[in-house]
Amino acid sequence: MKLENEIDRIFMTDAPSSDFSKELESLWYDYKGNWDMAHNIVQNLSSQNAAWVHAYLHRKEGDIWNAQYWYSRAGKQFLEMDFEAEFESIAMQLIADNQKK
Secondary structure, three states: OOHHHHHHHHHOOOOOOOOOOHHHHHHHHHHOOOHHHHHHHHOOOOOHHHHHHHHHHHHHHOOHHHHHHHHHHHOOOOOOOOHHHHHHHHHHHHHHHHHOO
């Protein structure tokens, strides 16, 4: 299954799957418009993917300094890319990692 189709399938659900990683669950809540829940889930995780989601969330809220810190922790460069494009990049990475479990 193509990852793009998987993105649509995963994020159009009414609830996050119990099979989701915490990072993917966080991104699911952001997709549904619940920034606070997304942030609460990811803020205490220590993986590089969690740092990437955390960075994205802070950039989205406009907290650039905090976002830059988390991009650094994620090993990613701060890029002012379209939010949708970054969401898709993160989602594709998290979905691929989740499928490896």
